[in-house]
Amino acid sequence: MGAVGNSCCSSVFGISFEQGVLLPTKKDIVFVCDGSLRSRKTGFSCLASGDDGVGEREGGGGVRMSPVSKNRTEEYNSAMRRMMRNPYEYHHDLGMNYTLITDSLIVGSQPQKPEDIDHLKNEEGVAYILNLQQDKDVEYWGVDLQLIQRRCEELRIRHMRRPARDFDPDSLRRELPAAVSSLEWAISEGKGRAYVHCTAGLGRAPAVAIAYMYWFGNMNLDQAYDMLTSKRPCGPNKRAIRGSTYDLAKKDPWKEPFESLPEFAFCDIADWERNLIRDRVRALRGA
Template sequence: MEEYNIAMKKMMRNPYEYHHDLGMNYTLITDKLIVGSQPQKPEDIDHLKREEDVAYILNLQQDRDIEYWEIDLKSIIKRCRDLEIRHMRRPARDFDPDSLRSGLPKAVSSLEWAISEGKGKVYVHCTAGLGRAPAVAIAYMFWFCDIDLNTAYNRLTSKRPCGPNKSAIRGATYDLAENDPWKEPFENLPGHAFEGISNWERKLGKEPFENLPMC
């Protein structure tokens, strides 16, 4: 926990700052996708339902994130149930690109399922909505919306100034192409590799999603 506290304090001094005292903040990325910071109280869930027609919440926080900010997650989940909002968790370790890389496929799978259901908007959040959550949204746009990684990255960050780890998304894309017999070790690839993928590579990358649990 002490390690986490130190990392969080460092993050507060970065150009992209999280101001917990200002409450929940978020950005509409597409007509079905919102990226934001953590809901702090049940009233935030009321707001998301009433003002944004949110039907799904995808929470990327670990338990220690929630404990650090003293969030009563049980009351938030209960309010989600009361309002018929589907609350999903796909925890990834904050400030850890490897954890993000390994967790992206399942998180994006849940996001794609929720958007495909079409019952309302999906609210994707981590703690600040500056790292893990935008990375999941960018990976979704890259993998499922037929746009390249740089376009997806620039589109999101132009709407919500943030610093998601692009290398983690590239690494996860590489990992998904597990059936490609010509794949070289990721460390040997140039920096721009897997920023754009062809249709056959996109199809190959989507195959593992078929065996993933949706939520």
């Protein structure tokens, strides 16, 4: 596919951007840049960050990163490649990006400013935001979380937090049940879409969405994983989801340790196990 205008390309999640337009390979893409909506179809979306001290605009709609921001991005992506062992990258200067997974569920990266909340409310019908970041994640990128939360309150968007440590599958495994509990409640309320995000929307957030689809959507783990990653290229930790499934389904003191189980263990569950997991996850509401 040819360039649109002057070329200003960078790679995000294995997909290329040219001159503020996200170039799709197979599916229609939503891309918002400089505040204007270029396409209005389901799929991947990106919001340019604007003049917030993170990126500086050049002529032609490109974004030139400040040295500090560039260093932080390189640092973050290096850690992600090393600890998650995947090829995907996060580019903070390109703004919030997200993917519509189901009609009620969106997975994406962190909102960076109050205007991102306006966009999610007005363009995507978001009524719930589930934030999986720790405080240090938000501080690292210089995002003012209080402003984000205040705008959510003004727009009557329910903002929820279920922090999990970035790049840590053990932390993700522990926090998944509570996070899925919040997500399941939000979707069951039916008042609007739920937006689940971490920092990049590549690890923790898609893992929560996959676990929700696995436990509450009558899919096995591979089906839920393939469905999400076919729409949003990412690398959530499947073992953490399996481990969390094991923790919820097996409470017997004599159970075999999860670490000794084969790789396919808890990639699927029996109906009685799924019902048990659902009951235990729902019991975490408000915890």
